[in-house]
Amino acid sequence: MRLKNVVTLVALGILTIACESDDVKDFEPLVVGDYQSGILVSNEGPFSNGTGTVSFISDDFETVESAIYNQVNNEDLGNIVQSIGFTEDKAYVVANNSNTIAVVDRFTFEKEATITTGLINPRYFISVNGKGYVTNWGDTGDDTDDFIAIINLTTNTVEGTIPVDFGPEEIIANANTIYVAHQGAFGQNNTISVIDAALDQVATTITVGDVPKALQLDAANNLWVLSSGKPSFSGEETAGSLAKINTSTNAVASSLDFTTTEHPNHLGYDGTNLYYTLDGAVYSISTSATSLPMEKTFDGIAAYAMTVKDGKLYTTDAKDFASNGSLSIYDLNTKEELMTFELGIIPGGIYFN
Numbered sequence: 001m002r003l004k005n006v007v008t009l010v011a012l013g014i015l016t017i018a019c020e021s022d023d024v025k026d027f028e029p030l031v032v033g034d035y036q037s038g039i040l041v042s043n044e045g046p047f048s049n050g051t052g053t054v055s056f057i058s059d060d061f062e063t064v065e066s067a068i069y070n071q072v073n074n075e076d077l078g079n080i081v082q083s084i085g086f087t088e089d090k091a092y093v094v095a096n097n098s099n100t101i102a103v104v105d106r107f108t109f110e111k112e113a114t115i116t117t118g119l120i121n122p123r124y125f126i127s128v129n130g131k132g133y134v135t136n137w138g139d140t141g142d143d144t145d146d147f148i149a150i151i152n153l154t155t156n157t158v159e160g161t162i163p164v165d166f167g168p169e170e171i172i173a174n175a176n177t178i179y180v181a182h183q184g185a186f187g188q189n190n191t192i193s194v195i196d197a198a199l200d201q202v203a204t205t206i207t208v209g210d211v212p213k214a215l216q217l218d219a220a221n222n223l224w225v226l227s228s229g230k231p232s233f234s235g236e237e238t239a240g241s242l243a244k245i246n247t248s249t250n251a252v253a254s255s256l257d258f259t260t261t262e263h264p265n266h267l268g269y270d271g272t273n274l275y276y277t278l279d280g281a282v283y284s285i286s287t288s289a290t291s292l293p294m295e296k297t298f299d300g301i302a303a304y305a306m307t308v309k310d311g312k313l314y315t316t317d318a319k320d321f322a323s324n325g326s327l328s329i330y331d332l333n334t335k336e337e338l339m340t341f342e343l344g345i346i347p348g349g350i351y352f353n
Helices: 012-020 067-071
Strands: 005-007 031-032 040-043 054-057 079-087 090-095 099-107 111-115 124-128 129-134 145-150 156-164 168-176 176-182 193-197 200-205 212-217 223-227 241-246 250-258 264-270 273-278 281-286 305-309 312-317 324-331 337-345 347-352
Touching: 031 324, 040 079, 040 337, 054 067, 067 090, 067 099, 067 111, 067 337, 079 124, 079 347, 090 124, 090 200, 090 250, 129 168, 129 347, 156 200, 168 212, 176 212, 193 273, 212 264, 223 264, 264 305, 264 312, 273 305, 312 347, 324 347, 337 347
Parallel strands: none
Antiparallel strands: 005 031, 040 054, 040 347, 079 090, 090 099, 099 111, 124 129, 129 145, 145 156, 168 176, 176 193, 193 200, 212 223, 223 241, 241 250, 264 273, 273 281, 305 312, 312 324, 324 337
């Protein structure tokens, strides 16, 4: 097991001055974890067996470590590692098929607890007002048993549930309001649940485009919903869309539609523009735009996962879904590929620690 790197700052001159002024303060040791500054990538792992993992890349891009949870705790996370959610000092690693959440110190990755009951096909975690919320598909053969699990973050147990429409997936919060995208599990859905976190119940639902895949809040607190549309294999192919929701009224303020055969995915936001993927390319669009962009920002991009941060585009490539995937980083201004890192099997989530 890794030990925490402990750095104690002792400034003799400062202590002397404090004593002379009768203003002596206690100085707490500064605890720095091995994974405090950098990128965490959740790797789903093999679909049918084996375990998912978490990779770490330091913020100076000099250090790359694989399977850090196993390194620290000498045990596996389970199958499939779907996502990671965070509180101020903890990370919640969701293993979908194993129906578990590993609770770890987000900076050292030392395990603090494992949530093993009250979850059925868990997907994504978020914390709001001292509680955790996890989307659950329930039994994928039953469209009526889907729910949000409410996590007591002190005991790390499920203390309640909120019944919701089928296929809850990504989840995001705006103050005390939680928004849940209902992608539709193995089918298709077209709703957003609006949950009052004070009452822990659904306040209303919003109809959006088919198969809402991604959520982003902009600087004006508008909620953007990227929907992929129904795929051709569904037998009822529909167009993707990008909708803006006014979070004061919880009504769709505007919506931009793609063509019927266009199915966009992912959604990033850099404070000014939104970024999404479509047919091997990345497009950017201003939050004030009234039409979809025609020009590609990046082309020839494999993006199993995608996000943007601090002037950089981050994408993962799942390769053949059986061997190690990779993370590539690009400069948003120059469009230059900066570097690529080999990761675990099916890298599906990019997070910044």
